[in-house]
Amino acid sequence: MTLGFIGTGTMGGPLARNLIRAGKTVLVYNRTPHKVDAVLAAGTTGRRAAAFADFAVCDVVFTCLALPEHVTQAALGPDGVYAFLRPGSVHIELSTIDPATAHALADAAAQHGVAYVQCTLGKTPAHAEKAEEPLFIGGDPQTVERVSPLFPLIGVPNFVGTIDAACAVKLISNLIGMANLAVLAEGLRLGEAAGLAPADLLPLLADTGARSFQMDVRGPWMAASDYAPRFALALALKDVRLGCEMARSWGLSPQLMEAALAFFRRADAEGRGAEDCAAVYECLRRQEATAP
Known part of the structure; x- marks a missing residue:
């Protein structure tokens, strides 16, 4: 399984490092190159993504960004990551966003044949670094089950049901x-x-x-x-x-x-x-x- 990770700031960086420490192949993208460097230093299975097109090989892509509009910009539009993800892949959204934005993303993902899971984060970067971050997970149950082995690698899973509940x-x-x-x-x-x-x-x-x-x-x-x-x-x-x-x-x-x-x-x-x-x-x- 090849993973992608977009947004390696204060919260995203520790989570991406946890995936690499677990031996997962992870393509990492951030607008600030040195933040990618800090993630790739965690192990040998991480690789730098130069553009969203590189995520075409990914089975699952995570996003962890500061604002809802940042997630929307990263996902949608002709150069957004949804344009490159193959049908059957999964987008796991980790940012703190509102339900309306999450549903808009889920609808757009479905149009590309991509499944959407909302997974918001409950505590601090220190908890994230130790894979102790509470995870509030919502989405299609079959999709959540399919990607469920990934969640214990980055935190403590709590399956709350719907996208609304996760947000x-x-x-x-x-x-x-x-x-x-x-x-x-x-x-x-x-x-x-x-x-x-x-x-x-x-x-x-x-x-x-x-x-x-x-x-x-x-x-x-x-x-x-x-x-x-x-x-x-x-x-x-x-x-x-x-x-x-x-x-x-x-x-x-x-x-x-x-x-x-x-x-x-x-x-x-x-x-x-x-x-x-x-x-x-x-x-x-x-x-x-x-x-x-």
Whole structure:
């Protein structure tokens, strides 16, 4: 079996390396050549793809890209990878995208005789490097079964049923997580108003119902004004936006999550998109400092 991998950035690179470490023949493509070099260093079974036409020999092609439009550009059009994949091959889509985009891709793939599987990712690049990434997998059951031996090589498979469900699990996760992060930022500012420095308040909250993943991980970064981009604010904004759009398309009104969306939009507009999403804390501080 020959595999293809498009997009070897922060998340895609570790997953592609895992496939090579497992001895799979993998054609690797990324617009930034040095990111391909980092993947090919993982073993002898990886090869560089110069263009999407090279993927014509692949049985399965993975994509792992930052934005839905990046996936669409890579797949569709006269020079997209679907134009070169042979009938019977499979596209496994790993990016965080919305259900509408996923269905458009699945429909276009079917027109080329290509099967489509959505497989969104649940944790961090560190988990991906160790093949411990939760995988939320949806699509045609027979197709999923056909490619199922590949999933344990890159992560921990969770078969959730439909394409909608596979997209939704990741978006719901990030909606809840980022809304929680916004509330945490407000809570820390409230503590400061009471005379409690964030570094002093966080240990006190850790033994209460306020404790959360975001508090444990990003709370100390907020307290230290450490905004190195582990998960960039611009990407968090994208995920919250897609999640809210998904909810509205299904006739729901995610009011609290819409409030978080406005919060992240404001932080991005202030130029914090390249920083870690924890930088929403600084956005709140600045807003309060400039309030009349």
